[in-house]
Amino acid sequence: MLAVVAKSADPADPLAGLYVGDWPTPPTGGGLDGIDGGDDWTTVTVRAAALNQHDLWTLRGVGPGARRMPVVLGSDAAGVDKDGNEVIIHPVIGDPAAGHGDETLDPGRTLLGDEHDGTLAERVAVPRRNLVPKPAGLSFEQASCLPGAWLTAYRMLFARSGARPGDTVLVQGAGGGVSTALIALGSAAGYRIWVTGRSAERRERALRLGAEAVFPSGARLPERVDAVMETVGEATWAHSLRSVRPGGRVVVSGATTGAMPPADLAHVFFRQLTIVGSTLGTRDELLELAAFCTAHRLAPVVDRVLPLSRAREGFQALLDGSVFGKVVLTPPS
Numbered sequence: 583m584l585a586v587v588a589k590s591a592d593p594a595d596p597l598a599g600l601y602v603g604d605w606p607t608p609p610t611g612g613g614l615d616g617i618d619g620g621d622d623w624t625t626v627t628v629r630a631a632a633l634n635q636h637d638l639w640t641l642r643g644v645g646p647g648a649r650r651m652p653v654v655l656g657s658d659a660a661g662v663d664k665d666g667n668e669v670i671i672h673p674v675i676g677d678p679a680a681g682h683g684d685e686t687l688d689p690g691r692t693l694l695g696d697e698h699d700g701t702l703a704e705r706v707a708v709p710r711r712n713l714v715p716k717p718a719g720l721s722f723e724q725a726s727c728l729p730g731a732w733l734t735a736y737r738m739l740f741a742r743s744g745a746r747p748g749d750t751v752l753v754q755g756a757g758g759g760v761s762t763a764l765i766a767l768g769s770a771a772g773y774r775i776w777v778t779g780r781s782a783e784r785r786e787r788a789l790r791l792g793a794e795a796v797f798p799s800g801a802r803l804p805e806r807v808d809a810v811m812e813t814v815g816e817a818t819w820a821h822s823l824r825s826v827r828p829g830g831r832v833v834v835s836g837a838t839t840g841a842m843p844p845a846d847l848a849h850v851f852f853r854q855l856t857i858v859g860s861t862l863g864t865r866d867e868l869l870e871l872a873a874f875c876t877a878h879r880l881a882p883v884v885d886r887v888l889p890l891s892r893a894r895e896g897f898q899a900l901l902d903g904s905v906f907g908k909v910v911l912t913p914p915s
């Protein structure tokens with residue numbers, strides 16, 4: 583089958599170790615020998631798979647996927663299971679019981695594309711419990727964005743921020759996969775969504791997505807906000823701490839520009855801020871997200887759809903920062 587594989591890591595040139603070509607197909611019949619869980623696993627024919635910064639981290643040599651190369655990249659996909667059902671794939675492979683009812687807290691959890699081959703392929707093997715019905719109103723391309731960026735945004739806003747409808751929530755970054763999801767989900771849920779963006783064009787698009795107000799990156803806000811959604815990291819961290827009201831929360835799920843900014847502890851304790859980590863979401867939250875999108879007629883923002891064979895071009899766009907929303911790849915049918 584055709585697959586997109588990380589063969590080696592290079593922090594300075596992540597695309598150097600990218601291979602796009604023929605790769606062994608996961609078995610389809612019976613138990614999947616050689617895969618943890620055997621009969622509890624099944625295969626999905628991938629119809630669309632979204633790219634993530636996670637794939638680039640692996641290609642830079644960061645994370646578990648980098649330790650087991652070669653590995654098929656990709657954690658998000660929509661496709662068709664062996665019974666012909668249209669599904670999306672929950673990317674977290676973990677045991678809820680080991681995480682006090684939350685598989686994202688299982689210390690042994692992994693992500694598709696790390697310990698196990700991922701979704702940037704014609705077919706992927708996954709645990710049966712990770713299959714979730716695809717929302718009928720979404721195309722395969724749109725639905726493939728739900729399990730990663732959109733699930734991360736859903737948990738940040740609705741499980742981790744403590745914010746209520748009517749509260750003001752600042753989203754750092756306008757056009758990221760997670761940012762666009764935060765803007766669309768938050769405005770649909772009745773939050774006042776304020777957004778920082780690096781260009782006038784990206785800020786304008788954030789307004790069209792539902793943001794109430796937009797600001798250049800780092801700009802002083804007219805008032806402090808109840809919560810900040812942070813995925814950018816070092817470039818925006820000081821602004822996030824300055825922008826949240828006393829007693830407010832900063833929810834952090836990513837650090838694209840660096841993970842070690844000055845913590846400014848005096849600011850944290852004096853204003854009694856809460857800093858909350860967040861990672862992906864549970865299978866149940868993915869079901870809730872799918873229902874939320876259906877109820878509010880929301881569809882992920884897809885910047886471009888490329889054939890799987892042109893994966894390198896998609897990753898280059900992600901590296902260039904020119905993407906607004908998600909890049910989606912489609913395998914040959």
Ligand SMILES: NC(=O)c1ccc[n+]([C@@H]2O[C@H](COP(=O)([O-])OP(=O)(O)OC[C@H]3O[C@@H](n4cnc5c(N)ncnc54)[C@H](OP(=O)(O)O)[C@@H]3O)[C@@H](O)[C@H]2O)c1
Binds near residue numbers: 635838862
């Ligand atoms: N913990 C998890 O489960 C999880 C899940 C998904 C993603 N993540 C992480 O979250 C981060 C974002 O992911 P993504 O998919 O949204 O990435 P993305 O699509 O590449 O988006 C990058 C975002 O960062 C902003 N940005 C980049 N450099 C900036 C700078 N110097 N100053 C201000 N803003 C800057 C961009 O703002 P503009 O649009 O204004 O240019 C854009 O909104 C990544 O590090 C990813 O690994 C974590």
